[in-house]
Amino acid sequence: MVSDNxxxxxxxxxYEIGVGEVMQTDLVTVDPRTPMSQLRAILREKRISGTPVVxxxxxxxxxxxxxxxxxxxxxxxxxxxxxKMSKDVCTIYADEPLTQAVNVFQRFGYGRLAVVDRQxxxxxxxxxxxxIVRGLLNKLEIHHVAEEEVYRHRVKHFFEDILxxxxxxxxxxxxxxxxxxxxxxxxxxxxxxxxxxxxxPQIVRRVSIATYEAExxxxxxxxxxxxxxxxxxxxxxxVVKDLGPGIPDIEKVMQPGYSTAPEWVRELGFGAGMGLxxxxxxxxxxxxxxxxxxxxxxxxxxxxxxxAKSEDS
Amino acid sequence: MKxxxxxxxxxxxxxxxxxxxxxxxxxxxxxxxxxxxxxxxKEGNLWITLxxxxxxxxxxxxxxxxxxILVNGREPERETVEKAETENIPLMVSEMxxxxxxxxxxxxxxxxx
Numbered sequence: 001m002v003s004d005n006x007x008x009x010x011x012x013x014x015y016e017i018g019v020g021e022v023m024q025t026d027l028v029t030v031d032p033r034t035p036m037s038q039l040r041a042i043l044r045e046k047r048i049s050g051t052p053v054v055x056x057x058x059x060x061x062x063x064x065x066x067x068x069x070x071x072x073x074x075x076x077x078x079x080x081x082x083x084k085m086s087k088d089v090c091t092i093y094a095d096e097p098l099t100q101a102v103n104v105f106q107r108f109g110y111g112r113l114a115v116v117d118r119q120x121x122x123x124x125x126x127x128x129x130x131x132i133v134r135g136l137l138n139k140l141e142i143h144h145v146a147e148e149e150v151y152r153h154r155v156k157h158f159f160e161d162i163l164x165x166x167x168x169x170x171x172x173x174x175x176x177x178x179x180x181x182x183x184x185x186x187x188x189x190x191x192x193x194x195x196x197x198x199x200x201p202q203i204v205r206r207v208s209i210a211t212y213e214a215e216x217x218x219x220x221x222x223x224x225x226x227x228x229x230x231x232x233x234x235x236x237x238x239v240v241k242d243l244g245p246g247i248p249d250i251e252k253v254m255q256p257g258y259s260t261a262p263e264w265v266r267e268l269g270f271g272a273g274m275g276l277x278x279x280x281x282x283x284x285x286x287x288x289x290x291x292x293x294x295x296x297x298x299x300x301x302x303x304x305x306x307x308a309k310s311e312d313s
Numbered sequence: 314m315k316x317x318x319x320x321x322x323x324x325x326x327x328x329x330x331x332x333x334x335x336x337x338x339x340x341x342x343x344x345x346x347x348x349x350x351x352x353x354x355k356e357g358n359l360w361i362t363l364x365x366x367x368x369x370x371x372x373x374x375x376x377x378x379x380x381x382i383l384v385n386g387r388e389p390e391r392e393t394v395e396k397a398e399t400e401n402i403p404l405m406v407s408e409m410x411x412x413x414x415x416x417x418x419x420x421x422x423x424x425x426x
Contacts, residue, residue, distance in 0.1 A: 137331070138332050141332055141401065180366070181367070184368060188371060188374065191375065208375055209351050209376075212351065216347075268364065268366055268368065269362075269364045272346045274352060278352045281352065
């Protein structure tokens, strides 16, 4: 799933992102004089596994669930947290890159690090491995959105460069029959493409739902086929073709709820006899032609400016 | 209401797209028929289903749904989790059966579509 270029993106990001950007600032701290017996309630209530120990505004130690378990296992008398905490607190500056935190975690095996200000050594927050992962995921998503914008930008300029009275685009998606693992791939690639072209979201949704249903029909009932999409300024025309087995009674398949899907397909939530009705709902015009033994052709036309038939979602 | 709050309130296990839990929810839709969800759910809805195969992610992303909650503690297939991660669709599991889960969601203020 994760491509090589994603990995290098992550490597790049851990140098780019600062500890201060991903740390938790919503801090729970404890006083060194708090008895050990109260620690469990604090950790459980705040759902944390460790916390900095602060005297006034000075960081004096860190106490974790491991320290608590050790104290329990030794069956010692109750005592202030100050006696059981790690006093040798490993800190990191908020302006250091994530890679620094990763190194410290790897070298010393700590679960958390206290983050302090480089100038006044004030405690600013705490960072765990989970925070690093979350921070990276957030950044990757933002990058992903930015990349998509670049694509849209490019497509727009590509059109400005074409000199013609009329521009028609044609896309084809090939569908393999009986292959449920790749089901919907064509429709989702088409959706991404139409979005890049800057089409109205309503139109994109109608075209992609109609195409998804048609693609599922090819997968469930045929040995495969093709979906051709012609995009013009005022209309999108989708032609779905297969080479058999063909439909004996077209009137019947258009009835909502009528289905010839086998049981195992129905168990997956497909084959409910609603596909063609959904397509018709999304289309401005739909035609279905079929010859038993030869194949089926489904034409779906969706007008770009006719908003009258659009579903209001 | 945000997905993260629902996760917390109903004690849901999050299986994918943890980074997208701050998404808002416009309402809910419960169904196990994919065509029905394609036809009747609305953008930003939370989808409650018992289907666990990867096509649910395709449907959710096609309709721009906010996330998917699987009922009865059903574990999603591995491909489903991977796809949900790539498509950024929060995938959660509840131990509750659908009826109870929907009721609890309604009480939290998540209405119909």
